[in-house]
Amino acid sequence: MTNEQKKKLEQQLWNIANELRGKMSADEFRDYILGFIFYKYLSEKQYIFANKLLETESIKDYALVQDQEDIEAIKEESLEKLGYFLTPDELFSAITAKGNIKIDEDDEAEVGNFILDDLQSILNAIEQSTMGHESEDDFIGLFEDLDLSNSKLGKKPKDRNDLIAKVLAHLDKIDFELDKVDADVLGDAYEYLISQFASGAGKKAGEFYTPQQVSRILAKLVTLGKGQVKNVYDPACGSGSLLLRIAKEAKVGEFYGQELNRTTYNLCRMNMILHDVHFSQFSIEQEDTLEKPQHEGMEFEAVVVNPPFSAKWKGDDNPLNETDDRFAQYGKLAPKTKADFAFVQHVIHQMADNGTAAIVLPHGVLFRGAAEGVIREYIIKEQNYLDAVIGLPPNIFYGTSIPACILVLKKCRVHEENILFIDASREFEKKANQNTLTDSHVAKIMQTYEERKDVEKYATVAPISEVRENGYNLNIPRYIDTFEEEEPVDLDAITRELVALEGKMAEADTIIAGFCEQLGIASPFGSKD
Structure with missing residues (x-):
């Protein structure tokens, strides 16, 4: 598929998403359109897989199969290979045809039969087909946010049916061509939609999406010099875009993530499956990472995370935190009103000895004192895990305009005697209300990190002794002079x-x-x- 065809697919899907615009908020109609795209993806995947099994049979089109023994045989193979199963009458094309939906040249839908009850039953059946199988945890509850009785879709059942039927009809006209193109083409289109929703979702956007160029930097940092990594981990994984970005830089064995928000957790699992990550290759869990870590005892080679900035957590209100292996050795707990360093400590605890972590944090972590100052000093002085500090421009994250930084951590550092500081805060492209990083900005950051040498007004390799003299204050202007003489x-x-x-x-x-x-x-x- 050419780049032009890819963009056409993205635009087609976005146009269909706009059928729901005006009916509900961006984050609400996001869940519906992404859910329906995901259902169509599962359906086409099932159809292609079943047809391959039918190549030696008299009936070669799965949609026409009625023999129950054949269907049961296909089900058994599907659950093992795909992790889920749809019967012929549960396919996306079947429910669309059942609704007798026709779209004329003026793009007006004429809806025949009522299909919402059937559609709800199908979505439930997909989840239930996985019960008792290895894929159960990856599919259960995936469609729970698709409430087809939501009055925002229409006050009357018929109104809701008409709207959903029209959306399905438009989607049915698009051939995802899963048997012809790289799975990432549809995956990239899905990511495009998520980014479009993020740009219009205000503060809520930061809960589920990291800007693409920032994701690229994090992924490149943790894979530098590696063609493959054993496993990757994101303890605040949102929609999973950060984890999936790593797979574009290196071959990934297994994906692990945890997410607090239930809706976003479902979106992440959908995103994994839609990017053709096999259910046996990922483990995404839903819980509070700081209070109830779900991958305790595991170590990860690559860790990326963009946690909620200065979030509240229980801190010393939970006495268990004082004895928790993640926090106990530092002498202080992160403040209850600022969990930033609690996430850093959690990442360090789960990072493998050969691992690299890249964490996006607010600038305050570089210089705030009290407990945070104690933790920061311990990481640098006692552990010597901090490899680099990268300052980013303001207003590049959805939902907040404050500037942020990236901390790069390694347990086995090559450059033990120094810390690299990069000030990329002044180099960005202004677009509407959001600043962005271009490919050249990303390339410059990565080249500077890799070469690890001083660049006037941009980067400094600071000896640990200098950091110590500064009281372990990491505020970037202390190390990089950006003063421009008039x-x-x-x-x-x-x-x-x-x-x-x-x-x-x-x-x-x-x-x-x-x-x-x-x-x-x-x-x-x-x-x-």
């Missing part, structure tokens, strides 16, 4: 300009006074006598 002012030239302006003003006053005399009115400058 050009000298020619006072004589300015004086000459002022004298010339005075002369011109006097001439103008004389002209105006002459006009006033001709008109027989008083001059605004009074008498010149």
Whole structure:
């Protein structure tokens, strides 16, 4: 599929999403359209898989199969390979045809039969087909946010049916071509939709999406010099875009993530499956990472995370935190109103000895004192895990305009005697209300990190001794001088300009006074006598 065809697919899906615009908020209609796309994806995947099994049979089209023994045989194979199962009458095309939906040239839908009850039953059946199988945890509850009785879809059942039927009809006209193109094409289109929803979702956007260019930087940082990584982990995984981005930089064995928000957790699992990550290759859990970590005892080679900035957590209100292996050795717990360093400590605890972590955090973690200062000093002085600090521009994250930074952590550092500081805060492209990083900005950051040498007004390799002298304060201006000397002012030239302006003003006053005399009115400058 060409880049032009890819963009066409993205635009087609976005146009269909807009069928729901105006009915509900961006984050609400996001869940419906992404859910329906996911259902169509599962359906097409099932159809292609079943047809391959039917190549030696008399009936080769799965949609036409009625023999129950054949269906049961296909079900058994599907659950083992795909992790789920749809019967022929549960396919996306079947429910669309059952609704007798026709769209004329004016793009107006004529809806025949009522299909919402059937559609709800199908979505439930997909989840239930996985029960008792290895894929159960990855599918259960996936469609729970698709409430087809939601009055925002229409006050009356018929209104809701008409709207959903129209959306399904438009989707049915698009061939995802799963048997012809790379799975990432549809996955990328899905990511495009998620990013579009994020741009219009305000503060809620930060809960589920990290801007693509920031994701690229994090993924490149944790895979630098590696063609493959054993496992990757994101303890605040949102929609899973950060985890999936790593797979574009290196071959990934297994994906692990945890997410607090139930809706976003479902979106992440859908995103994994839709990117053709096999159910046996990922483990996404839903819980509070700091209070109830779900992957305790595991170690990860690559860790990326963009946790909620300065979130509240129980801190010392939970006595278990004082003895928790993740936090106990530091002497202090992160403040209850700022969980930033609690996430850092959690990441360090679960990072493998050969691992690298890249964490997005607010600038405050670099210089705030009290408990955070104690933790920061321990990480640098006792553990010596901090490899680099990268300052990012303001207003590049959805939902907040504050500048952020990336901390790069390694348990087995090559450069033990220094810390690299990069100030990329002044280099960005302004687009509407959101600043963005271009490919060249990303390339410069990565080249600077890899070469690890001083770049005037941009990067400094600071000895640990200098960091110690600064009281383990990591505020970037302490290490990188970005002062721009102003050009000298020619006072004589300015004086000459002022004298010339005075002369011109006097001439103008004389002209105006002459006009006033001709008109027989008083001059605004009074008498010149």
